[in-house]
Amino acid sequence: MCQSCHASVYALAGCQLTGDHLNVNLQDSAIVQQFKQHCSLSEKEKVLLLELEQNPIKVNAGDIIWQENSKVDQFCTISQGWAYSFRNLGDGSRQILKVYLPGDIIGMRDFAFSNRLAGVAMIDDGIVSPFSHEHLLKIFRKSTALTAGLFAIACRQQAILTERLIYLARRTAQQRLAHFLYEMFLRLERIGAVNNGRFRLPLSQEQLGDILGLSAVHVSRTFTAFREEGLVLRDRHRVTLPDPEALALVAEFDGSYLNDAVPALFFDRAWQSHMLAGTAAWNEETMPGKPRTSSAD
């Protein structure tokens, strides 16, 4: 951890640091982008959010951010790299619960618990920024808009889990893999990491199996089937979807749980001005455009 850096978030914002010190600024913070999906932010609110990223740490591929059952002492934002949360099961198998991309908040689900229900590990090299319970409570106290935003993020997280639950309970291997690939395609597209249906997917077939509740062997079989059907081409860690919509069709993918993040309340201006006068400006102008960052937590 960047212990030697005691610069405030104000100082950090916009400055260029070298070595272990990392650049954070008001414009390109992934977490601010994340929240802009949900509401417009005042400067004060941006600062509150940026404070979450005061303590950037470089982490390496394979690093464990925290272990299952360890004490819950902090949460993290991730600003570079991929991570995943996982549970090791009694029989030696494990389940990967969620893949995190830059802009996501990691571990917020542990807020209500004294011990971690899941471990988190880095897939890639990257940068994470730990923050504390206090920080979260501070946001609750200081900004109703950010609170609602955090609550919305927790709700969307539930929606994503629900979607996966249905797929794991009810769908075939082809549908599961198609769904996962298409979901990653959409999430990566938002953060500009897709080029012509082609993107990097740094996951082994074993890891994919742990995500999808399948054996690695069957993941391989399923990729073979997709290759023969021309639906998915995979070369090491690069994946190409020649026709993403065809894949979505196989998966019976309904993206409303990702895209339809437009609470009724954003559109009720009379109510807005009544309830939120003086706290924060919710702004429907940010809504019509497509969200640009990945889904949170």
Place this chain on the structure above:
Amino acid sequence: MCQSCHASVYALAGCQLTGDHLNVNLQDSAIVQQFKQHCSLSEKEKVLLLELEQNPIKVNAGDIIWQENSKVDQFCTISQGWAYSFRNLGDGSRQILKVYLPGDIIGMRDFAFSNRLAGVAMIDDGIVSPFSHEHLLKIFRKSTALTAGLFAIACRQQAILTERLIYLARRTAQQRLAHFLYEMFLRLERIGAVNNGRFRLPLSQEQLGDILGLSAVHVSRTFTAFREEGLVLRDRHRVTLPDPEALALVAEFDGSYLNDAVPALFFDRAWQSHMLAGTAAWNEETMPGKPRTSSAD
């Protein structure tokens, strides 16, 4: 909906009403019990919570509270009866996502969405109380303690979903059924609905299949196996667990996601007094005892 009743929550609290009007009071509100798991409440906060139950409605078994894809206009607390949320899938099957018991909040996951991702139906006759987005925002503005409590409930909801996800992805039919029955046993025990390992479970085998991602036929087979092993006795809608712990063993049940709802912050008194002075009294005295109401949402 009890449109004719415009009595304030203060008037309702403690009064005895007849016909469509229902009794709500400060002591036995299931939602207040629910929150007491997480924190102690001031009188003002209790009133804020009780306002959620201002509009009790009688509903009948089989009633649809709301349909999938309908507009998100309100949430609900449930004070009597059982309900479940569900998704109908393209192929005619459906997945039951969650069973709600008295004291739970229904539909909070839809906070971030304009349309419902899941429908909700009553299993039993019961009483639900709708409340609005505004109400939730009002709580965010007025009480950091209740906000944190709501956030904690959303987090626990994620934990429960995560647990189910793992079981659906990785476990055998016996483990899934054992897990579900044992979880219901624990939740019902908390609200005093278990007598000597015996409780009412008003779900058909088809509904159980929709919960567990199994066919009704296989649910039947699994019950037969449990009966032969003396693990579970089922007669229509009554279930007896002669040895609940044996069942927990079969399920490899780890209850920390239900019981360990004790955030580190509750125990850090220095931090408490620092952060929360003047807002609400978090109280570690309510913690050591076992929670008494079912898990929320």
Place this chain on the structure above:
DNA sequence: TTGGTTTAATAACCTAAGTTAGCCAGATAC
């Protein structure tokens, strides 16, 4: 009472995915 409907038990059969194992191609190490 009757006839219709829902729920449950069991059997026979089928299939998707797990398991084990062998092989090969890239990496990485020596």
Place this chain on the structure above:
DNA sequence: GTATCTGGCTAACTTAGGTTATTAAACCAA
């Protein structure tokens, strides 16, 4: 260079659970 390791592909075989069908018991409405 060669040896080793990891990740991926394919084949052969096994198995848990799905599907369909039959029967019987509960439940309900007329």
